[in-house]
Amino acid sequence: MSYQHQYSDGTHIHFPMGKVVCVGRNYAEHAKELNNPVPTEPLLFIKPGSCVVPLDGGFIIPLDRGAVHFEAEIAVLIGKPLSRQPSREEVLDAISGYAPALDLTLRDVQAKLKEKGYPWELAKAFDGAFVLAPFVPGDSVEDPADLGIRLTINGEVRQDGNSRDMLNPIVPLIQHIAGHFSLQPGDVVSTGTPAGVGPLQQNDELHLELLGHAHFAGRVL
Numbered sequence: 001m002s003y004q005h006q007y008s009d010g011t012h013i014h015f016p017m018g019k020v021v022c023v024g025r026n027y028a029e030h031a032k033e034l035n036n037p038v039p040t041e042p043l044l045f046i047k048p049g050s051c052v053v054p055l056d057g058g059f060i061i062p063l064d065r066g067a068v069h070f071e072a073e074i075a076v077l078i079g080k081p082l083s084r085q086p087s088r089e090e091v092l093d094a095i096s097g098y099a100p101a102l103d104l105t106l107r108d109v110q111a112k113l114k115e116k117g118y119p120w121e122l123a124k125a126f127d128g129a130f131v132l133a134p135f136v137p138g139d140s141v142e143d144p145a146d147l148g149i150r151l152t153i154n155g156e157v158r159q160d161g162n163s164r165d166m167l168n169p170i171v172p173l174i175q176h177i178a179g180h181f182s183l184q185p186g187d188v189v190s191t192g193t194p195a196g197v198g199p200l201q202q203n204d205e206l207h208l209e210l211l212g213h214a215h216f217a218g219r220v221l
């Protein structure tokens with residue numbers, strides 16, 4: 001998979017699919033609902049590009065590994081290389097787009113891994129574990145520190161968050177990440193989920209919104 005990204009001036013650019021850098025417990029209310037302590041620095045993990053699937057047309061979930069939780073998140077597409085603690089301006093310049101996404105999590109598998117202190121890949125990096133809607137251009141979002149995300153399932157709003165409630169706001173988060181490992185064009189940063197996570201079922205109808213910017217539909221096949 002790769003992205004074709006359309007800019008507001010009509011030009012477009014192709015990105016290879018890179019890695020997805022995720023942050024856990026970036027909204028205090030979500031940390032609380034899973035009885036997790038609020039971390040003192042960003043809790044990072046990486047999903048490989050191979051687990052990314054598009055939202056439109058529907059997606060499948062594993063049916064034999066316990067609960068598959070949805071986590072609606074604001075995903076940020078990186079369009080320029082970033083490394084070694086870039087400045088705020090460099091990060092803003094490197095942001096190519098924003099999209100709503102689902103960081104799917106095998107919650108029962110994750111609970112067992114957490115109990116043993118093991119890494120989370122079995123719960124987080126399976127094929128299809130990152131469901132991505134199309135990106136809206138980065139320059140169409142005036143203030144990344146005030147960006148709403150909403151997930152509606154079968155007509156019921158299940159998650160309704162805003163980046164202003166993040167413990168690590170988008171730009172400082174990306175600065176922090178790039179201080180630990182370089183980000184390349186085509187990489188995605190997934191910025192954590194607000195409260196309200198829960199299990200997906202087959203045939204669920206989903207609406208994912210970047211409030212005021214874009215609205216996308218998808219379905220669990």
Ligand code: ZN
Binds near residue numbers: 024073192
């Ligand atoms: Zn997440």
